[in-house]
Amino acid sequence: MSVTGPLQLIQEFANTLRGSPAADQLGTREEAAAWLRAAGLLPAEAGLSNSEHAALVRLRDAISDVLAAQTRGREDGNAAARLTKALADGRLVLTVDAANAVQLASAARSSYPNLVADIAVAIAGSAASGAWPRLKACSAPQCGRAFYDESESAAGRHCPAHAGSS
Numbered sequence: 001m002s003v004t005g006p007l008q009l010i011q012e013f014a015n016t017l018r019g020s021p022a023a024d025q026l027g028t029r030e031e032a033a034a035w036l037r038a039a040g041l042l043p044a045e046a047g048l049s050n051s052e053h054a055a056l057v058r059l060r061d062a063i064s065d066v067l068a069a070q071t072r073g074r075e076d077g078n079a080a081a082r083l084t085k086a087l088a089d090g091r092l093v094l095t096v097d098a099a100n101a102v103q104l105a106s107a108a109r110s111s112y113p114n115l116v117a118d119i120a121v122a123i124a125g126s127a128a129s130g131a132w133p134r135l136k137a138c139s140a141p142q143c144g145r146a147f148y149d150e151s152e153s154a155a156g157r158h159c160p161a162h163a164g165s166s
């Protein structure tokens, strides 16, 4: 099973710090905005403020820490609390339209809360499908890449590049 849809979005977002060569694709406001536009999370005409950029990096780092805790099989209340706080920027609400379609959406109109809401909805969708606990961060030294654990035991600790490691 390959990673697609919501889970892929979270995986790619978490891996913005771990390219090859290692570089932070969210390093500057401009780089972050360009990445978000390419991922379809930010409208072409929208940008990021300094505080939004800082919040975005905190969100990415909180996700990475939660995935690392998932790999270790150890609870990390601090990372979980930071992720919860960062996702609150999305101001998620449940909407019902005239055709009775129910959807999670952002209560805010500006672009930043909407992109955080998109990420929150992706996490919620992954959790609902049971895939979320299998999204982990590679425990090989200097790696940390987010990967989807396809092992039968769901006890994988390494990304495909380090799958031979112990």
Ligand SMILES: [Zn+2]
Binding pocket: 138, 139, 140, 143, 144, 145, 158, 159, 160, 161, 162
């Ligand atoms: Zn790795």
